[in-house]
Amino acid sequence: MRIAFGCDHAAFKIKGGVIEYLKKQGHAVDDFGCASAESCDYPDFGIPAARSVAEGRNDKGVLICGTGIGMSILANKVPGIRAGVAWEEEVAKCASEHNNANVLCLPARFSSLDKIISCIDTWLKTPFSGESRHQKRIDKIMELEKR
Numbered sequence: 001m002r003i004a005f006g007c008d009h010a011a012f013k014i015k016g017g018v019i020e021y022l023k024k025q026g027h028a029v030d031d032f033g034c035a036s037a038e039s040c041d042y043p044d045f046g047i048p049a050a051r052s053v054a055e056g057r058n059d060k061g062v063l064i065c066g067t068g069i070g071m072s073i074l075a076n077k078v079p080g081i082r083a084g085v086a087w088e089e090e091v092a093k094c095a096s097e098h099n100n101a102n103v104l105c106l107p108a109r110f111s112s113l114d115k116i117i118s119c120i121d122t123w124l125k126t127p128f129s130g131e132s133r134h135q136k137r138i139d140k141i142m143e144l145e146k147r
Contacts, residue, residue, distance in 0.1 A: 001124070004058035004103075006032040006049035006071070008042035011064035011108035014116060018062065021117050025124075030058055046071045047078065053102055054080035061103040062120055068107040075103045079145045082138065087111055092123040100128040100138055 003022055007015050012034055022029050032049040034040045042065045053061040061083075063071035068085040075083035083103035084095035087110060095101040104123045106116050128134070 001026075001060065002028045002030065002058045004030050004032060004049040004052045004061040005063075006034075006042075006045035006061070007064040007108070008034055008045060008066070008071075009037050009040050010066035011106075012037040014064070014108060014113045017113045018064070018116060018120070022062075022120070025121075027124075042070050043074050046074045050075040050078040050081050050083070050103055054078050059102075060124070062106070063103060064106045064108050064116065066107065066109040068105040072103075072105040075105065082141070086119045086123065087115075089118055089122040092119040093126045096123050096126040097129045098134050100134070 005019055019029050019031060030052060033045040046063045049061050049063060052058045063075060065071045072083045072085045075081045081103050082099055082101045083105055084099055084101040085105045086092035086095055087107055092104060095104060104120060106119060
């Protein structure tokens, strides 16, 4: 699987560990930045990463900032993206199983590297349920892009 990765300065300290883990699991990773712990603007890295997923250059995306909220807001502005914020494995599981999220956003300031990796792993290994009630809701959300 090809995974787009983007982060801001709040996540720079754990960035290497996340990318290393993903590669060890056999995933190809496109790193959209950031490149240092110097203060930066998360949209500069999250927008191109999310677009790469929406355009099909990557299968899924992982975006990490201080809270995960900013990355989630920006990713959900990109047509074709369904991004969710996760801080626990069960939340990450539901993002995939119920919402078919193609981008997972995580909070570097409120999670350890191990917890973030566990959430990503759970999300990647959990398939979308395909249940009609979930698909119906996703269809309603995606219909907004056509308006």
